[in-house]
Amino acid sequence: MELQLALDLVNIPEAIEVVKEVEAYIDIVEIGTPVVINEGLRAVKEMKEAFPNLKVLADLKIMDAGGYEVMKASEAGADIITVLGVSDDSTIRGAVEEARKQGRKIMVDMINVKHMEERAQEIDAMGVDYICVHSGYDHQAAGKNSFEELTAIKRVVKHAKTAIAGGIKLETLPEVVKANPDLVIVGGGITGQPDKKSVASEMRELVAQGH
Numbered sequence: 001m002e003l004q005l006a007l008d009l010v011n012i013p014e015a016i017e018v019v020k021e022v023e024a025y026i027d028i029v030e031i032g033t034p035v036v037i038n039e040g041l042r043a044v045k046e047m048k049e050a051f052p053n054l055k056v057l058a059d060l061k062i063m064d065a066g067g068y069e070v071m072k073a074s075e076a077g078a079d080i081i082t083v084l085g086v087s088d089d090s091t092i093r094g095a096v097e098e099a100r101k102q103g104r105k106i107m108v109d110m111i112n113v114k115h116m117e118e119r120a121q122e123i124d125a126m127g128v129d130y131i132c133v134h135s136g137y138d139h140q141a142a143g144k145n146s147f148e149e150l151t152a153i154k155r156v157v158k159h160a161k162t163a164i165a166g167g168i169k170l171e172t173l174p175e176v177v178k179a180n181p182d183l184v185i186v187g188g189g190i191t192g193q194p195d196k197k198s199v200a201s202e203m204r205e206l207v208a209q210g211h
C-alpha cells in the first residue's frame with residue numbers, strides 16, 4: 001500500500017517546503033487541481049526537478065482531449081495523470097494510449113460517478129493504472145466519505161490498482177487501511193497539521209501495515 005500527499009492550497013515554493021518535510025514518508029506527491037489552475041504545469045515541472053526520485057501526479061481531472069492533455073503533462077514531467085471517470089470512454093482511451101507512448105500512468109478519479117461498480121468495471125477494462133474513489137471538498141462539506149465506494153470497486157476491479165481520496169485523517173486512516181486499497185491519498189490530513197512530519201510518519205507506519 002502506498003501513500004500519496006496531495007498539495008492543493010499552496011503555491012509552488014510552499015509546496016516544495018512541505019515535501020522537504022515529509023519526503024521520507026510518501027511515495028507520490030500530487031500537484032493538486034487548484035495548484036495547476038493557479039500555477040500551470042510549471043508546478044509539476046518544478047516539483048519533479050526538486051524531487052526527481054519521487055513520483056509526481058498531476059491532478060488535471062481531465063474531462064476532454066485526453067491524449068493532448070496527457071502529452072502536455074508528460075512533457076512537464078508528470079509520472080501519473082488524472083482523468084475523470086464521468087468522461088466519455090474516448091477521452092479515457094485517448095489518455096491511456098498517450099500515457100503508454102510516454103511511459104506514464106493514468107489514474108481515473110471516480111468523483112461524481114453514479115453507478116460506481118458498473119463504471120469501475122468498464123474503466124478497468126480500458127487498461128487504466130489506478131481507479132480512485134474520491135469525496136471532493138464539496139462532498140466532504142456535506143459529510144460524505146468514500147469508504148463504501150472503495151469496497152464496491154474492490155469487488156469488481158481486476159487489473160487496475162485501487163485508490164481512495166477525500167478528507168482522510170490520521171484518525172480515519174486505520175479504517176481505510178482495513179479496506180485495503182493499493183494507494184491512500186491524503187491532503188489536508190497532513191498539510192493542515194502543525195507537525196506535518198510526525199503525522200506523515202505515523203501515516204506511513206499505518207499504511208505499511210497494509211499490503
Ligand SMILES: O=C([C@H](O)CO)[C@H](O)[C@H](O)COP(=O)(O)O
Binds near residue numbers: 165
Ligand atoms: O482532489 C482533491 C480535491 O478535489 C481538491 O483538488 C484533493 O487533492 C483530495 O480531496 C485530497 O485532499 P484532502 O481531501 O484534503 O485529503
